[in-house]
Amino acid sequence: MRVLFRVDASLGMGSGHVMRCLTLARALAAEGHQCRFISRAHPGHLHEHIREQGFELHSLPMGCAHDEVLFHGHWLGASQDEDVQACRPLIEAFEPDWLVVDHYALDQRWESAVMPADCRLLVIDDLADREHVCDLLLDQNLGRLAEDYRDKVPAHCQLLTGPHNALLRPEFARLREAALARRATAGLQEVLIALGGVDQHNHSGAVLEALRGCELPADIRFTVVLGASAPHVEVLREQAAAYPWPVQVLSATRDMAALMVRADLAIGAGGGTSWERCCLGLPTLLMVLAENQLPAALALERSGAAQLLELSTPLAPQLQLAISGLQEPTALADLSLAARALTDGQGVDRMVSAMEALT
Numbered sequence: 001m002r003v004l005f006r007v008d009a010s011l012g013m014g015s016g017h018v019m020r021c022l023t024l025a026r027a028l029a030a031e032g033h034q035c036r037f038i039s040r041a042h043p044g045h046l047h048e049h050i051r052e053q054g055f056e057l058h059s060l061p062m063g064c065a066h067d068e069v070l071f072h073g074h075w076l077g078a079s080q081d082e083d084v085q086a087c088r089p090l091i092e093a094f095e096p097d098w099l100v101v102d103h104y105a106l107d108q109r110w111e112s113a114v115m116p117a118d119c120r121l122l123v124i125d126d127l128a129d130r131e132h133v134c135d136l137l138l139d140q141n142l143g144r145l146a147e148d149y150r151d152k153v154p155a156h157c158q159l160l161t162g163p164h165n166a167l168l169r170p171e172f173a174r175l176r177e178a179a180l181a182r183r184a185t186a187g188l189q190e191v192l193i194a195l196g197g198v199d200q201h202n203h204s205g206a207v208l209e210a211l212r213g214c215e216l217p218a219d220i221r222f223t224v225v226l227g228a229s230a231p232h233v234e235v236l237r238e239q240a241a242a243y244p245w246p247v248q249v250l251s252a253t254r255d256m257a258a259l260m261v262r263a264d265l266a267i268g269a270g271g272g273t274s275w276e277r278c279c280l281g282l283p284t285l286l287m288v289l290a291e292n293q294l295p296a297a298l299a300l301e302r303s304g305a306a307q308l309l310e311l312s313t314p315l316a317p318q319l320q321l322a323i324s325g326l327q328e329p330t331a332l333a334d335l336s337l338a339a340r341a342l343t344d345g346q347g348v349d350r351m352v353s354a355m356e357a358l359t
Contacts, residue, residue, distance in 0.1 A: 001033040001359055004096040006087060007103060010042030013075050014290075015197035015227050016272045017102045018046045020124065020167040022053055024100065027170070027348045028355070029054070036094055038087055040077045044198055044229045060086050070130060072104035080106065084113045092116055097359055100124065101134075104292075108133045120358055122351075124167075126292055128152065135358060138351065140166040140275060142342060143299035158354060165347040166275035171257040173345030179261040179280035183336045188327055190221055192263035192282075194256075194273060196289060197227025203289060203311075205236055207267055210315035212244065214323060221246045223259060228252035265326060267309075267319075270297045278305060279345035283335035285309050285322050304338035 005025060009018040018039070025035040037050050040060040050057045063078025076083060083106070091099065091114050099115065102124040108131040111121060121134040126141055128148040137153055138160045146159040153159070195203045204224050211222075222245060226233055233251045240247035253259065257280070260266065266277050266284045270293030277284050278300075286306040288297045300306040309318050326332055 001028070001097040001355070002094060003028055003033055003035045003098045003100060003355075004091060004094050005035065005037045005100045005102070006039075006106070007037065007101070008040050008042055008075070008077070009044060009046040009229075010075070010077075011044035011198050011200050011229070011231070012042075013104075014271070015044075015046055015229070017124075018050065019197070020272050021100060021102050022050065022055075023167045023169050023348055024351060025055055026053065027352050031352060031356075036096075038090055040083075042077050046229070049228065058090050067105060070105055070107060072127075074105070076103070076105035080110045084110055088114045091119075098122060098355060107131055120355075122355065123153075126296075132157075136160070136354060138165060138167070140272070140347065141296040141299070142274075142303065143295060158358070160347075160351065160354065163275040163278060163343040163347075165350055166272065166279075166343050166345075167348045167351060168276055168279055168343070168345045169257065170345075170348070172276055172279045175257050175261050176279055176281075176340075176345055179282070180336075180340055182261065183281050183333065186264045186332065188217060188264050188323070188332065189219055190223070190263045190265075192223050192225065192259055192266045192268070194225045194266060194268045195287060196269045196271070197230065199226055199230050199232060201289075202232040202235065203269075203287060205232060205239055206315060207287075207319070208236070208239055208243065208247065210319050213316045214320040216245065216323065217327075222248070223263070224249045225253055225256065225259065226251050264332065265323075269293070270300075274300060274306070275343050275347075278339040278342040281336040281340035283326065283332045283339065285319070287311065303342065305335060305342060306339070307335070 005021045007017050007021045009015045037057040063082040065079040067073030067080045098120050100122045111133045122136045123132045123134040124138045131152045136158050144161045237249045260280045260282050266282050269289045284306040287309050288294050301308050
């Protein structure tokens, strides 16, 4: 199969859309399928990272207008018409069997305008807020039901919903057994702080500052993880150097799954990384950093797989209360048990199989 991805990353929208598409592209490539990307050059784009993964990429320049119809229309960096005019020749030249679209600023208007004959469409979405003309749709969020899309997609569209279908890199499924075994005896010593690949507003620094005023175990250690385009890495390293407990600050790590296995607790953002933590049974204090993350975050809390931290109230007392509670005998284990039940980490294999079956 020939598969073409239309996806963006930026300081505002983060890196998660590109990262989950790369996970799918690598799985498809491993099966012998040819993958290519189209992505716009927003500030904070990941074009070089995509190319480093071995995929050809067509870079689109920023436009001069945006779509005012969709709530996230400004995320496109152009109008839908501009994007159509830029993408259609590239799509026609590649002659894909599948077009994969992961973008909140694109809907059925764009899809209908660019789709060639005999090409199928996969939409990756989290919002259920607009119409699509797709053959396959993935919404990997907890609490999402197929019925949420019934009036937004064609009758023939196959719907894959819930974190059971989340697009996780294969190392998460591979390390799952070891991670779950470790949870059986782990205490609270290693804390992983991962608040998005970009963390544009330096929530990581705010968490470290809030933790400074908490009563914590004497042997506690922290690891802060950010992406390659995060703007506050050096500021965080300076903060870590003067911290009362050991803090390691990592940028663009390739060992996220291994870091999650070693961690006893995560202080993490919502979004796709939630399902990585769940696969490995990692207890989480969850921060909602974007409005679209809230429904899944609330569902995670209701399921017992995470505890929410509120950005609208001071962090220090929330963190103190949460960490004190997590030192009770079964608290970490209870969170882990609820989290691990949500996904086995093999959603990408299910997606590849679904695409191959429809081709």
